[in-house]
Amino acid sequence: MPLADIEPVNRESTAGIIARQLRDAIMNGSLPPGTQLGETELAARFEVSRGPLREAMQRLVSEGLLRSERHRGLFVIDLEPDDVYDIYTARSAIERAAAIRVMHGDREQAATLLDETVQAMAAAADEDDPTALSEADLRFHEALIEASGSRRLVRMARTLLIETRMCLSLLQRTYQHVDERVVEHNRIIEAIREGDQETVLTLLEAHMEDAVQRLAPGTPLRQ
Incomplete structure (x- = not known):
């Protein structure tokens, strides 16, 4: 694709916004280590569907900030x-x-x-x-x-x-x-x-x- 055909991205995706806010909450301690993240509660708080929420949380899993436990859900990592x-x-x-x-x-x-x-x-x-x-x-x-x-x-x-x-x-x-x-x-x-x-x-x-x-x-x- 020619560079001239690439359009600037001016808007952050919903998943990106959610990921950034969750990341900030982990950084400042609002979501302490070991906290379990509930999809239903977070979806209601962000007023979004579960799709972008799940995408955002998977980003944080890949960044190593959240861990996934089978049959239990997602948790903020503990610092051992x-x-x-x-x-x-x-x-x-x-x-x-x-x-x-x-x-x-x-x-x-x-x-x-x-x-x-x-x-x-x-x-x-x-x-x-x-x-x-x-x-x-x-x-x-x-x-x-x-x-x-x-x-x-x-x-x-x-x-x-x-x-x-x-x-x-x-x-x-x-x-x-x-x-x-x-x-x-x-x-x-x-x-x-x-x-x-x-x-x-x-x-x-x-x-x-x-x-x-x-x-x-x-x-x-x-x-």
Whole structure:
């Protein structure tokens, strides 16, 4: 087919809209791990037939966010210790590679972008808004990877976004003082500004290790 004959797609399909809303609900914890999704209830809530609903849920099954149990239905995945380990191992590898590229690029520009996300974290902490805090936390790590200028690292990280957000929803309950998270991220920024690559990498690894220990005690990041 000639490219000239391809028409732009301007409207998101019903199944796509449903999948996006369910994905967001899983990310922000509105649909916690282990939740069973009932077709009848969801079809009524979305005011749609079961056809597009089933298509949307199958998308999330293929993405690994829902699991199917025979004769029982569909459930939001549970994050087992091995899952947490895998997520943070993958993130550690991606963010380490991104940080090295950042340290050989415009460190000040990267640090300025990261500052903005930490300011948002601090504001959320002051307002006692754990959801906004987790969003800003995630944005910090996205900004770090984007600052690397590597499209491949950005694509790789994107596949971990939803599972990471699920982890952060659980992680926020483990901090007695939410400003601990702000301090951790500020230390990384300081090391970037100082050009101390070894410290940046050490802090990132410690940050990931701490998250794993909070979510899956006894599961070391390094094995």
